Amino acid sequence: MTTQMFGAPIRRKEDPRLVSGGGRYLDDLGHDALAAAFVRSPHAHARIVEIDAADAVDVEGVVGIYVHEDLPGRVGEPLPLLIPHPTLTHGRTGHALARDEVNHVGEAVVMVVATDRYVAEDACQRIRVTYEQLPPVVGIEAARDGVRLVHDDVPGNVAAHMLQEVGDVDAALAASPHTLTLELDIERSACTPMEGRGVYARWDDERGELRLWSSTQTSTGVRAAVAAKLDLPLAKVECIAPDVGGGFGVKIVHPWPEEVLVPWAARLLGQPVKFTEDRREHFVSAAHERGQLQTVTIGFDDDGRLLALDVKLWHDNGAYTPYGIIVPIITSTQLLGPYKPGAYRCEFWSLYTNTVLVTPYRGAGRPQGCFAMERAMDAIADELALDRTEVRSRNFILPSEMPYDHGLLFQDGRPLKYDSGDFPASLAKIKALVGWDDFAAYRATAEAEGRRVGLGIGCYVEGTGVGPYEGGHIQIETSGRVNVSTGLTSQGQGHETVFAQIVADELGVRLEDVHVTTGDSRKMAYAVGTFASRAAVMSGSAIALAARKVRTKALRIAADALEVSPQDLEIVEGTVRVKGAPATSMSLGTVSVLSNPLRYAFDEAAQAATQFAGTFDPDKPPVADDDEPGLEGRDFYSPTQATFANGMHAAIVETDPVTAEIRILRYCVVHDCGTMINPMIVEGQVHGGVAQGVGGALYERMAYDESGQLLNASFMDFLVPYASEVPTIETDHLETPSPLNPLGIKGAGEAGCIPVSAVIASAIEDAEGFPITRMPISPNDLWELRRRHAAGEIPSLHRATRTAPKETTA
């Protein structure tokens, strides 16, 4: 038998190429292309009075300088609002180049195209833009006050106001024996992929065709958007995502201004043009996420069971809403995690600020939601002097209650209905992994050494694999090579490997014979994109379905040729053979030859396939009426709803009693993403997610000053954790298959980062003995909290966390 590939922790097929310099990223392409650079707004909010490019036009090598007035027709119209929503009553988008007004530092105002990027930047420096500054709106409080407005025609800076309620929250709160209110605060962070954005376009004047490469998470989306903007037939636009050096959400947004302008300039100039974003540009002109203020009111009984949950969120959506209000919708629905909330109401306001726009970043609103819910769980435990895991356990949705319908609408507009999951089993695993019940003894030992430690926990549920669909196409060549294509893109997740594993098992071929292409609109024009932990679920399922079609066809053709019944055949290592009589066989390559009757014999295999070769029935056409030439198949997967993965994390942290430095001593993860295609890749995804979560919990924030200047727009000051800051991650898995797709899989891409802020807050709180309500937290922040706690400004927890609390010296 062929070795089973599905479920095997095999090494990634793409890694030898990627780690040995063989990757082809956007900036590796188009060495003959002109370079685009941008003059960007230095002000957070201003009117453009005058643009003077006189000093720049003479710079040797400048090919063109463009402002908004130069943009014809739809190129100059506002960028599309990609995801409208009934509650997004005041959606606003920017222009490819700012028209009249700029709304954040970094907004593109002028495009320079030149022979190379050095020259383009020289010219940018010589362009003088006169601005009339307007009062900026920075921070959620300022936006919520509504005294200053980002957009004159958006009262109160409210882009969207949404409310969902299940049950009667006011009545349930009134009837609750206990109530608590938490005020919480999560700061901004960002995806910061190693490779920034980039786009490269070639216009073929003879054919009137555009070929476009973009470092994107959706090549089909970019293709359609650019075709619409440039008034080109879709058939005249191709879009390819080359190797992409990370996305994490920011590259699902499209079209970026540069994705419109670069192809437009390439067509205008009749020369290839390329834009490669630099790091500073990425900080001020791409996208951020996370920033929210939250008020969480809970009602619960004496056993710690939730009776009512009332959540208000103020979400900072930045200057524009091209990606709609996906992030706060996800926060408001996914904060429920593995729990039954009793009566539930969530109301949010999505607010404009004069800052970089906010679009989904790995986790996409869930880290904030998880933070709210898990802070609430810890607060209940503390209020009732119960173990924190016990409170969680009492509020779990049980396996017997699956599928569980929350009665809410999820981000895809479909019911929020959990398909499967075993939360009590996950909790048992995480408690065992971290040694939950032994922690008191561990803490006593640490305290005896003068050390301060704390234990934290966080649980989450993640809706993954949202629709509408993905497709898979498989074609087997006469050599036996299996070509697999799916339209969604790859940013390093290991798609070449996991999709090949699926195909190898479904078809019975060797892994090395399977070649996967992603994100090329020429190969698969129908696709959505890589986001929402959906690639494995959506494309994996579609590819499996396509493989089953090809298998059926291969068996039919081989059965005809071998004069046996298809039921008697099996495919092993690329050979179709009779079960129990393996000598009677033919390779899939030969089946491919037979599947395609040829007129011309250009090689030996073709000779065997010509319509004059062998015997044939003169009464039948070479290709039957209900058949097609070629050994190939295509299918699509479109689910009725998302599939819900879950996980639980726990950590032990140590805080320095004097300096308040914070160290993660242990980090444990129990993760359930259904059936795993490749456990090693799942673990890699979890590790990467936790690393980004650690960034969000302890290091990363966007330091805007009151005028809207981003003070840390570099990797020197925006503190992405290094390997030295990321703890060893201990993992355990549970596999609760999804009933929704043919493979039983759930998404895994975002999971790792979701609960980290909640877990670290829980652990620091446990170490310190007072509530942590704001993340991220730095040593300086913790030190200030200790001072305020010592001054009586912050209450203590009810439980005694430290046996011998010592006050901070100095």
Added chain:
Amino acid sequence: MKPAPFVHHAPRTVGEAAAVLGQVGHDGKVLAGGQSLVPILNMRLAAPAHLVDINGVEGLDGIVVGDEAVRVGALVRHAALARSEEAYAALPLLRQATLNVAHPAIRNRGTTVGSIAHADPAGEMPAVLALCDGVVEAVSTRGTREIGWQDFFAGPLETTLSIDELAVAVRFGRFPAGTHTAFRESARRHGDYALAGVGVRVTVADGVVTEARASFVSVTDVPSVLDLGPVLAGTEPGSTAWGVAVDAAAQAVRDHVQPESDIHATSDYRRMLVGELTRRVLDESALAAEGDR
């Protein structure tokens, strides 16, 4: 993030380098390791018309250990200084501090002299030069001069080197017998610019402290040395009196430094931090002193 146009000069001798610097004057900048300069150029925070690249200049990469001092040439990389067993034997502080300079990749390119000439208040090596009572050797077409560390640092990112002068070497002064050193800093991430850092030298004779000094990273505008002799002298490292004296030393340090607030930490926090780090490095040096006995 592409630099503005510049002329690249590649002198082969100190004389040639000095001649080029003499010609280009204010428009020139010396390129050695480039670990600070190149990012500054790329972000166009500076746009010198001439770069005088000394990487091909002969005779600048030596580490010479003498009786009085350790002389480090302008092309000695941090990594080479950290690795040098001779330098470590003569002046352990050099390795103790150099290993706190950023990350290995940066230490492999960045030069110790360049770091001192850059005069960043967050730099480790300026503080070390001060604690070692060091000297900078500068060459121009006008001749050679030696600049004591007190006269070298003029302000944050500012030195008294003339525009036509090349710092060809620094000399770190060696300590008297019985001197123990320790160096510590605290950064947000491993290898980042320190929020605060401190190096100490404690000289012990006949079991009691005779001399003690400290210098600092990130909490003073320019390198400065605080004499801790008044609080520590006469105490026996590790004794009860020592403990009391260390508290006083930490207080003296907190009083001495003038940290500023930025997005990573407030001045209050840095002041607390450098006091605590002082306590810890003094105890480290005490352990070393006790080990001597």
